[in-house]
Amino acid sequence: MIPISWSLALSAVLFVIGVIGVLVRRNALVIFMSIELMLNAANLAFVAFSRDMQSLDGQVFVFFVMTVAAAEVAVGLAIIVNMFRLRETVFVDEINLLKG
Amino acid sequence: MLWLIPALPLAAVLLNLLVGGRLGRKGVGWLACGAVGLAFLVALRAVLRLAALPEAQRTVTDTVYTWMRVGDFSADVSFLLDPLSAVMALVVTGVGFLIHVYSTGYMAHDASYRRFFLYLNLFMFAMLTLVMADNFLLMFVGWEGVGLCSYLLIGFWYTRPSAAEAGKKAFIVNRIGDVGFILGMLILFAWGGSLNYARLFAVAPHVFAVGSTVITTATLLLFLGATGKSAQLPLYTWLPDAMEGPTPVSALIHAATMVTAGVYMVARTHVLFQLAPVSLQTVAWIGAATAVFAASIGLAQNDIKRVLAYSTVSQLGYMFMACGVGAFTAGIFHLMTHAFFKALLFLGAGSVIHALSDEQDLRRMGGLAPRLPWTHATMLVATLAIAGIPPFAGFFSKDEILSSAFASGNTAVWILGLAGVVMTAFYMFRLYILAFRGQPRLSHEAEHHLHESPPSMIVPLAVLAALSVLGGLVGPPMQEGGHAFARWLAPVFAGGEHAAAAHHAVPMAVEWGLIALSVVVALAGIGLAFRVYLQDPGAATRLRERLSGLHRTLLHKYWVDELYDATAVRFVHGTARSFWRFWDTKVVDGAVNGVGYVFEGFSAVLRLFQTGFVGTYALFFTLGVAALFLHLLRH
Amino acid sequence: MIAPALFAVFAAIAVVSALSVILQRNPVTSALFLVVTFCSLAGIYLVLHAEFIGMVQVIVYAGAIMVLFLFVIMYLNLGRDIETGLQIALRRGVGWLMGFALLAAGVALFRHPWAAGPPAPPGPPVGNTQAIGLLLYSRYLFPFEVTSMLLLVAMVGVVVIARGRRAPGPAADLPPGAATGAEPRGDA
Numbered sequence: 068m069i070p071i072s073w074s075l076a077l078s079a080v081l082f083v084i085g086v087i088g089v090l091v092r093r094n095a096l097v098i099f100m101s102i103e104l105m106l107n108a109a110n111l112a113f114v115a116f117s118r119d120m121q122s123l124d125g126q127v128f129v130f131f132v133m134t135v136a137a138a139e140v141a142v143g144l145a146i147i148v149n150m151f152r153l154r155e156t157v158f159v160d161e162i163n164l165l166k167g
Numbered sequence: 168m169l170w171l172i173p174a175l176p177l178a179a180v181l182l183n184l185l186v187g188g189r190l191g192r193k194g195v196g197w198l199a200c201g202a203v204g205l206a207f208l209v210a211l212r213a214v215l216r217l218a219a220l221p222e223a224q225r226t227v228t229d230t231v232y233t234w235m236r237v238g239d240f241s242a243d244v245s246f247l248l249d250p251l252s253a254v255m256a257l258v259v260t261g262v263g264f265l266i267h268v269y270s271t272g273y274m275a276h277d278a279s280y281r282r283f284f285l286y287l288n289l290f291m292f293a294m295l296t297l298v299m300a301d302n303f304l305l306m307f308v309g310w311e312g313v314g315l316c317s318y319l320l321i322g323f324w325y326t327r328p329s330a331a332e333a334g335k336k337a338f339i340v341n342r343i344g345d346v347g348f349i350l351g352m353l354i355l356f357a358w359g360g361s362l363n364y365a366r367l368f369a370v371a372p373h374v375f376a377v378g379s380t381v382i383t384t385a386t387l388l389l390f391l392g393a394t395g396k397s398a399q400l401p402l403y404t405w406l407p408d409a410m411e412g413p414t415p416v417s418a419l420i421h422a423a424t425m426v427t428a429g430v431y432m433v434a435r436t437h438v439l440f441q442l443a444p445v446s447l448q449t450v451a452w453i454g455a456a457t458a459v460f461a462a463s464i465g466l467a468q469n470d471i472k473r474v475l476a477y478s479t480v481s482q483l484g485y486m487f488m489a490c491g492v493g494a495f496t497a498g499i500f501h502l503m504t505h506a507f508f509k510a511l512l513f514l515g516a517g518s519v520i521h522a523l524s525d526e527q528d529l530r531r532m533g534g535l536a537p538r539l540p541w542t543h544a545t546m547l548v549a550t551l552a553i554a555g556i557p558p559f560a561g562f563f564s565k566d567e568i569l570s571s572a573f574a575s576g577n578t579a580v581w582i583l584g585l586a587g588v589v590m591t592a593f594y595m596f597r598l599y600i601l602a603f604r605g606q607p608r609l610s611h612e613a614e615h616h617l618h619e620s621p622p623s624m625i626v627p628l629a630v631l632a633a634l635s636v637l638g639g640l641v642g643p644p645m646q647e648g649g650h651a652f653a654r655w656l657a658p659v660f661a662g663g664e665h666a667a668a669a670h671h672a673v674p675m676a677v678e679w680g681l682i683a684l685s686v687v688v689a690l691a692g693i694g695l696a697f698r699v700y701l702q703d704p705g706a707a708t709r710l711r712e713r714l715s716g717l718h719r720t721l722l723h724k725y726w727v728d729e730l731y732d733a734t735a736v737r738f739v740h741g742t743a744r745s746f747w748r749f750w751d752t753k754v755v756d757g758a759v760n761g762v763g764y765v766f767e768g769f770s771a772v773l774r775l776f777q778t779g780f781v782g783t784y785a786l787f788f789t790l791g792v793a794a795l796f797l798h799l800l801r802h
Numbered sequence: 803m804i805a806p807a808l809f810a811v812f813a814a815i816a817v818v819s820a821l822s823v824i825l826q827r828n829p830v831t832s833a834l835f836l837v838v839t840f841c842s843l844a845g846i847y848l849v850l851h852a853e854f855i856g857m858v859q860v861i862v863y864a865g866a867i868m869v870l871f872l873f874v875i876m877y878l879n880l881g882r883d884i885e886t887g888l889q890i891a892l893r894r895g896v897g898w899l900m901g902f903a904l905l906a907a908g909v910a911l912f913r914h915p916w917a918a919g920p921p922a923p924p925g926p927p928v929g930n931t932q933a934i935g936l937l938l939y940s941r942y943l944f945p946f947e948v949t950s951m952l953l954l955v956a957m958v959g960v961v962v963i964a965r966g967r968r969a970p971g972p973a974a975d976l977p978p979g980a981a982t983g984a985e986p987r988g989d990a
Contacts, residue, residue, distance in 0.1 A: 090896070160889075
């Protein structure tokens with residue numbers, strides 16, 4: 068039996084790695100990967116709690132998260148492709164469209 | 168169906184606005200006259216029904232809708248028809264209709280024909296709201312409405328600077344009075360708890376002690392409003408200038424109807440005024456003083472419309488004088504007869520001006536009687552009526568005022584009134600003689616175009632002339648139990664006419680004597696006018712030279728305008744300028760701009776955070792999450 | 803004793819490969835390390851007796867999603883990222899600092915005692931996959947159906963976005979960057 072704290076610690080570490088990836092990288096694709104990393108960290112926490120609480124609801128949630136992630140990746144990558152077509156770059160610090 | 172009476176002119180206004188452009192001149196004229204004529208017929212029917220009711224029940228109200236209801240304050244758009252408002256409604260719609268018809272002829276060649284009738288109908292709506300309202304608030308709506316229309320119509324020919332100035336002057340001077348009206352209204356509401364006439368008048372004797380400071384202040388403030396609207400001392404200066412408007416406007420608004428609103432208001436609130444003897448005395452004295460003062464100015468004016476304007480101010484003074492001595496019936500009686508003959512005088516003057524191609528100076532008229540027979544005949548009737556010669560309408564009402572003043576014991580007021588009668592007779596016949604008799608002094612051009620006015624103008628003159636002759640017969644003196652007009656108004660002024668009761672206490676012989684005296688005095692004025700201006704050609708000049716100081720004073724209207732200019736106007740201008748220069752530009756603008764600069768500074772800093780790069784935003788987002796974590800940790 | 807050991811091994815692989823994802827300059831390498839992370843997570847799921855999730859992790863994430871990533875990377879023909887310059891270095895520093903701050907905050911938060919509900923009674927002795935299936939088609943039927951809707955919408959959205967501007971009009975002829983009127987701000 069694995070203590071829940073192990074899983075949660077791993078989940079936290081992976082999540083923070085994802086955060087750092089989002090913060091330090093300028094390649095939109097790598098940022099996206101980091102986001103996936105964070106989603107997986109959350110999934111791990113779900114599974115850990117599911118096991119701890121003897122309930123399958125957590126795993127069902129992971130299932131839903133994965134579906135949403137799949138949809139999100141598809142749309143996000145499409146946006147990145149479009150952005151690349153428009154600006155010839157995938158570096159987020161070369162695109163400042165989020166400015167009023 | 169009472170609401171229909173003011174609604175008809177309003178409907179005409181809306182129709183004129185919407186489709187007036189397609190109707191053409193004829194259509195616009197028909198629409199405007201038709202609406203007012205119809206309103207007159209509706210009013211007539213309503214009054215006949217009212218007359219069929221027993222005397223005690225002659226009060227009909229018609230609530231259209233509840234305007235507002237806040238706590239125990241409520242204001243309805245509600246119309247009231249009682250004998251008093253019946254008289255007013257009939258005079259307003261009747262005389263108004265005649266003047267509308269006259270205007271179709273008078274304004275026929277004006278470029279802004281449609282706009283003129285638009286304003287005129289709007290005025291009818293406001294005036295009818297004023298006289299038919301059943302509470303102070305709705306009356307005030309009408310009060311301001313007629314003020315607005317007055318402003319618009321005085322400045323109707325707004326390209327003329329003098330007209331625009333006169334409009335502004337009327338508006339501003341009226342505003343001073345309106346402040347009094349509002350304050351008076353507020354006091355009445357604060358103490359009486361209602362603005363509805365019936366409710367307020369019912370509680371008034373219990374709430375206000377006779378002669379208490381509150382009721383005296385309230386009524387004096389209301390009277391201030393009346394002096395503004397009805398051009399009494401000291402706020403009369405706007406009315407002579409208002410003659411810049413088209414002559415039908417002068418007849419309708421500045422002679423027959425709007426300016427009498429103050430008299431109507433005092434009569435309407437007679438219950439309150441009778442609780443404040445000091446206010447009543449003030450009303451009487453202001454009225455008497457104005458009657459003499461304005462009449463004296465009228466002696467020396469050369470503009471035909473200005474003479475009539477000062478005459479109006481003077482006659483309004485008589486009405487207030489009547490109210491002040493408690494003879495409200497006499498005041499309303501004179502209001503009605505005055506509406507007939509003064510409207511006729513103005514319309515006749517308009518006919519003369521029209522015939523002479525816009526000549527208004529009496530010194531360039533003369534000898535018009537044979538050339539303008541209809542105008543001359545009707546003008547003569549009106550002049551006799553205003554001079555107080557029996558059996559014309561003015562005689563009955565003016566005589567009733569004078570004998571009431573005498574009977575009430577205000578001998579000084581009565582003497583002032585009598586002095587006014589001489590002057591009225593004199594200046595009115597001076598006007599008549601200078602315009603219609605003697606040798607023509609016309610300019611060549613005017614002579615060339617001289618023509619009698621079209622039937623659309625002559626017919627109203629004739630109708631008004633008939634009314635000026637017969638209108639007084641509803642109130643002959645010395646009737647047992649009061650004359651017909653007094654009996655009609657009795658339900659309104661019931662219990663209030665102590666002066667009228669005193670009036671009847673005067674012995675018959677004294678009353679005959681009073682009548683004879685006022686007629687003799689009027690005849691003396693007429694005789695003097697004939698002597699000075701017709702029989703002895705040099706007399707006028709000699710008189711002017713001998714009394715040159717007096718003449719100059721009268722010609723310059725006692726320099727009252729100059730006095731107001733030097734004191735009030737300049738003071739207000741100076742204060743306003745200093746406010747503008749210092750307070751507005753330095754303090755207010757400074758504060759506003761200062762706030763702007765502060766925010767500009769802040770936002771210049773804040774703007775640095777909005778880089779537009781998603782990375783920066785993610786950074787701050789993470790910072791926020793970390794802060795949130797730390798916050799959670801503290802608990 | 804075998805489970806904790808397996809957990810430790812998979813955890814180590816996951817952390818190292820995750821770090822590699824964000825440290826590697828070449829996006830392709832990052833993507834491949836991400837696959838490794840996902841696979842080791844799948845292993846951890848198996849250790850935690852979440853067999854269905856472990857399988858779906860491999861199929862959906864390591865299979866479908868990462869293929870999409872690689873496809874896009876190849877399609878865009880990206881080389882190594884250039885990560886030099888003061889501004890970027892500064893950002894890296896701040897980013898790492900922030901990450902560690904977050905981690906410290908999280909650790910501190912977890913060290914607090916928290917209230918967990920009473921453990922649910924053990925479910926019926928059925929297989930993991932079968933149990934999840936039963937749940938999905940009973941209690942979570944509606945969300946499940948909504949998910950399919952979501953996937954459909956995403957698919958249509960992707961087609962619309964990725965198709966680009968085919969509509970006739972002057973905007974289609976503009977050079978890249980001109981459509982928004984802003985200059986690309988490259989410091990590389």
